[in-house]
Amino acid sequence: MIDKKKLNKFLKEKKIQSSINEISEQIELSIKKILDEKIKEIKNKKRIIANDNAKEHFLPIEVFSKEEIKSLPDWVKHNILKARVIGSSKRVIQTEDGKKYHIKNKLNDLSGAEWTFFLNSVITTRYSTNGKDSFAYHIRKIHPSPKPPQLMRQIIEFFTKEGEVVLDYFMGVGGTLLGASLCNRKAVGIDLNDKFIKAYTEANAYLKLKEQVAIEADSIEFLKNDIGGFLNKEEVSLILIDPPYGNMLSRPKTGEALKRGRDISPTPFSDSKLDLGNMIWNDFLRIFNQSILDSMKYLKNKGHIVIFIKDMQPKQKELNLLHTDIIRDLNTIDNLNYLGMKIWVDQSVNLYPYGYPFGFVSNQIHQYILIFQKVESGK
Numbered sequence: 001m002i003d004k005k006k007l008n009k010f011l012k013e014k015k016i017q018s019s020i021n022e023i024s025e026q027i028e029l030s031i032k033k034i035l036d037e038k039i040k041e042i043k044n045k046k047r048i049i050a051n052d053n054a055k056e057h058f059l060p061i062e063v064f065s066k067e068e069i070k071s072l073p074d075w076v077k078h079n080i081l082k083a084r085v086i087g088s089s090k091r092v093i094q095t096e097d098g099k100k101y102h103i104k105n106k107l108n109d110l111s112g113a114e115w116t117f118f119l120n121s122v123i124t125t126r127y128s129t130n131g132k133d134s135f136a137y138h139i140r141k142i143h144p145s146p147k148p149p150q151l152m153r154q155i156i157e158f159f160t161k162e163g164e165v166v167l168d169y170f171m172g173v174g175g176t177l178l179g180a181s182l183c184n185r186k187a188v189g190i191d192l193n194d195k196f197i198k199a200y201t202e203a204n205a206y207l208k209l210k211e212q213v214a215i216e217a218d219s220i221e222f223l224k225n226d227i228g229g230f231l232n233k234e235e236v237s238l239i240l241i242d243p244p245y246g247n248m249l250s251r252p253k254t255g256e257a258l259k260r261g262r263d264i265s266p267t268p269f270s271d272s273k274l275d276l277g278n279m280i281w282n283d284f285l286r287i288f289n290q291s292i293l294d295s296m297k298y299l300k301n302k303g304h305i306v307i308f309i310k311d312m313q314p315k316q317k318e319l320n321l322l323h324t325d326i327i328r329d330l331n332t333i334d335n336l337n338y339l340g341m342k343i344w345v346d347q348s349v350n351l352y353p354y355g356y357p358f359g360f361v362s363n364q365i366h367q368y369i370l371i372f373q374k375v376e377s378g379k
C-alpha cells in the first residue's frame with residue numbers, strides 16, 4: 001500500500017505536486033474508460049447468450065423438404081448436419097463456419113457475404129501474365145484482347161448456379177469458357193476465327209480443365225438458325241460477351257505507338273467482312289443489337305446478358321461513349337431491362353504520356369460491364 005501522507009510530503013518537497021495530480025487524473029480517467037467498456041462488453045455477451053437461449057434452434061432437416069435440401073449448393077449440403085436455420089423467417093441456413101445461404105436464392109450458389117462483395121460497382125485487378133495464375137496466358141496472348149478467366153469466373157458465379165449454361169458468342173481464346181470450367185458450369189462459345197478456337201483448346205488442355213463446346217461460325221447467322229442444334233430454347237442462364245469494339249483495333253494506331261516508332265499497323269481480329277470489329281460504329285450497333293435479339297430465345301426467363309465494352313476517345317464533337325449507345329439501344333428491346341454496370345479497372349495496363357506536352361488524353365484502363373436481364377411479362 002502507498003502511504004499517501006509520505007508521498008504528498010515528498011512531492012511537496014520536490015515541488016512536483018501539480019504535474020503528478022494531472023497525471024493521476026489522466027490515469028483515473030483511462031481506467032474508468034477501460035472498466036466502462038469491459039462492463040458494456042460483459043452485458044452484451046450476457047444479452048446475446050440470453051437471446052440465444054430464448055430462441056428455438058432448428059436443424060435444416062427439420063425445416064426443409066428433401067427436395068429443398070437436394071437443391072442446395074454443395075458447400076451447404078456437405079455441411080448440413082452441423083448447420084442451423086437462423087432468423088424468424090426460417091429461410092436462412094448458417095453453416096458451422098458462419099456462412100449464410102438463403103433457401104430462396106434462385107440466382108447463384110453464393111453466401112450472403114460473397115453476394116454483397118460482388119455488388120461493389122468497381123472491380124480492380126492486377127492479374128499476372130506469368131506462371132500458374134496467368135491461366136495459360138502464354139497461349140492465349142495470340143489474341144489482341146483476351147479476358148482473364150478468373151474475372152469471367154467471378155461474373156459467372158454471380159449470375160449462374162453450378163451446372164447451368166453460359167453462352168459467349170464472341171469467345172475469342174475462351175476467357176469465358178475457361179472461367180465456366182473453373183466453376184463447374186457448362187459453356188458454349190462461338191468465334192469466326194479458327195485460330196482463336198484452337199488457342200482456347202490448347203489453353204484448356206494445358207490447364208487440364210473440362211473442355212466446353214467451341215464452334216467456329218459467324219455468330220450473327222448462327223444465332224438466327226442454331227445451325228448445329230447446340231442450344232435449346234431457354235436453356236442458357238447467362239450470355240456473357242465481350243464484343244469487338246467497333247473498328248477500334250482495325251484502324252492504324254496513332255499517338256504514343258506512332259511517336260515511339262512502334263508498329264502502328266492495325267490489329268484486327270480478322271479481315272472478314274462478317275467480323276464486327278471491321279464495321280463502322282453505326283453498322284456495328286445495328287448488327288450487334290440484332291444479335292442480342294436473336295440470342296434472347298436461348299436465354300431463360302430472368303436470365304442475364306452481361307456485356308463488356310470500352311469507350312473510344314472523344315474526337316472534336318464526337319463523344320464516342322460506346323457504353324451509353326449500347327445501354328440506350330438495348331434498353332428499348334421488349335423483355336430486356338438494364339440493371340446497371342460494374343467498372344473493371346485493369347491495373348496491369350501500362351500508362352502512357354498520351355497528349356504530352358500539349359493536352360489531356362485519358363489512359364483508359366477501365367472497361368464497362370453492362371448488366372441486362374430478360375424479364376418476360378406475366379411470367
Ligand SMILES: C[S@@+](CC[C@H](N)C(=O)[O-])C[C@H]1O[C@@H](n2cnc3c(N)ncnc32)[C@H](O)[C@@H]1O
Binds near residue numbers: 145172174196217
Ligand atoms: C474482344 S474479342 C473477345 C475476346 C474474348 N473475350 C477472350 O477472352 O479471348 C471479340 C471476338 O469476336 C470475334 N468476332 C467478331 N465478329 C464475329 C462474328 N460475326 N461471329 C463470331 N465471332 C466474331 C472476333 O474474332 C474476336 O475474337
